[in-house]
């Protein structure tokens with residue numbers, strides 16, 4: 001794997017082989033941390049963390065993974081910068097490119113993270129836009145792989161708003177790793193058919209889109225996300241109506257395989273997309289998933305900034 005100098009704006013920036021190797025590296029750095037090993041692989045490096053939306057996990061994952069190995073993460077909230085008022089995104093990116101070694105962005109438009117990468121000339125990591133959340137899905141795939149020992153042939157059913165950032169990146173990630181992916185959502189909330197076609201063409205893994213919760217039957221993983229994403233708060237009432245039949249509850253989990261796990265990228269709105277009982281159940285993998293954000297962020301930065309573990 002040679003990812004030195006590369007950005008991660010969408011999972012399609014990686015080849016399936018590179019994605020697999022990044023998961024291997026993530027598992028290695030997780031083992032190292034759990035064994036109490038201490039490394040200083042980011043010494044002398046700096047990371048600009050540009051935030052337009054709130055975050056608990058992504059911000060903490062990148063800042064701690066980078067900082068604990070000697071790197072200097074600098075969190076920059078957009079409204080505290082000159083950006084937008086006097087200065088363009090292109091000019092901001094060129095300044096960042098002169099001062100930092102990498103940029104981690106969270107915000108609205110996918111175009112913003114693309115412009116940052118184009119003008120900064122340093123690796124840029126997409127920590128969520130309106131349409132993608134690739135660094136989340138690295139952690140999700142690691143979680144599934146560690147649980148089942150392999151990704152190939154595992155079946156995942158995502159239930160809820162299946163055209164949001166998490167569902168979209170999950171669909172891409174599954175198609176690249178041999179996970180049999182089913183997206184279950186009412187018609188108005190189904191994924192972009194063009195991207196579905198791209199994902200189907202790019203892999204041998206089955207990809208199904210359905211508005212019938214019966215499509216969850218036998219799934220190894222049941223995954224959901226909030227019904228109204230950040231920036232869509234005014235649509236909450238409409239989504240409650242549209243998605244009322246798509247809550248992940250005991251009845252829905254009974255459709256899945258007996259050994260199925262529950263996953264959620266978090267934060268979760270309990271009582272909407274998932275019940276408290278499912279969220280707290282022994283088969284819920286949400287904390288493992290959250291922890292894996294850190295290990296996968298570290299592996300991504302090691303591969304793109306240092307080139308080795």
Ligand code: CP
Pocket residue numbers: 054055056057058059128136265266267
């Ligand atoms: N899953 C996730 O991205 O969480 P945060 O919004 O807290 O970063």
Ligand code: NVA
Pocket residue numbers: 128164165166225226228229230265266267
């Ligand atoms: N779809 C959610 C993910 C949060 C991590 C959102 O965009 O708000």
